[in-house]
Amino acid sequence: MTVAISTKKLYKKYGSRFVLEDLSLNVEKGSIYGFLGRNGAGKTTTIKLLSGLSTPTQGQIFVDGMDMSSESGKIKQLLGLVPQDSGFYDERTALSHMIYYGRLKGLSKKESLEQSRNLLDQVGLGNEMFKKVAYFSHGMKTRLGIAQALLNKPEVLVLDEPTNGLDPVGIRQIRQILRECNNRGITIFLSSHNLLEVQEICTYVGILDKGKLIAESAIEKIRHLESNGVITIGVYNLSSEMISLIKSLEFVVKTELKAENTLDIFVNSRIDVKPEINRLIVESGGRVFKLIENSLSLEDAFLNATGMNL
């Protein structure tokens, strides 16, 4: 794969405490990479390192093949950052804000005006460009932050929890904007603790837990980390012997008793194993009243991977 961002054995220490340890991640060019982790896992710390706002205690960062330690200036040119709290000047209009940042990024007056107008249109703020930022909603500010990051045509867009605190309409707007950016070839790296969000938009996911990358993969594979489906079986006369028999099946990862006679069976198999489970129960004298299969959500995969549901 062609790599847009990679880190090699990255460590970050605050005081005597490591908040990132041995972090080696690879973001494929053209992908939408979801960087998933709980509060305090180290997502913002990583984003600051990737965008050159902070330096690692140890390890290396490469963006588009360039080493951050020696070429951070060039990297900053091709990377657009949307931090969690973009500092906007309340008294400026959206357009004057954009032009100001365009100039800071080295664009000429004309280029800056042209790009600013186009980008504000792209993020749905075309009709609000003469409004002061002070009157913007949280969602509008997030969209303005994205427009700002897109000035000077970055190849990679890095966003720190872009949908945090937004309502469903705001979330959908951001998702749409990011998809359009990605369709134009921009690689997207976004952090989130919202599993559904990541599942909805990302093609790749890395799961960060207490400063360590515990999984990184195409989203479909993460979903299949331990089990790729949950089969719920209801048996009128479910017994502990029947549960033991089910547990002994090769493709069964674990079981969870939901109610007196209902069992969730986490399976890892590419073929439909319901008939085999049904046969086993019936042959042991069980009277089955329900047998359904649900695919495992990313949340379940995440909880499995972090061991939080044990």
Ligand SMILES: Nc1ncnc2c1ncn2[C@@H]1O[C@H](COP(=O)(O)OP(=O)(O)OP(=O)(O)O)[C@@H](O)[C@H]1O
């Ligand atoms: N400047 C700092 N000095 C000391 N500790 C810090 C500093 N910045 C972050 N930390 C600590 O590093 C850990 C990781 O923080 P970070 O903000 O990267 O997590 P996060 O995954 O982005 O969390 P959240 O989802 O809450 O934003 C936390 O324990 C935090 O308290």
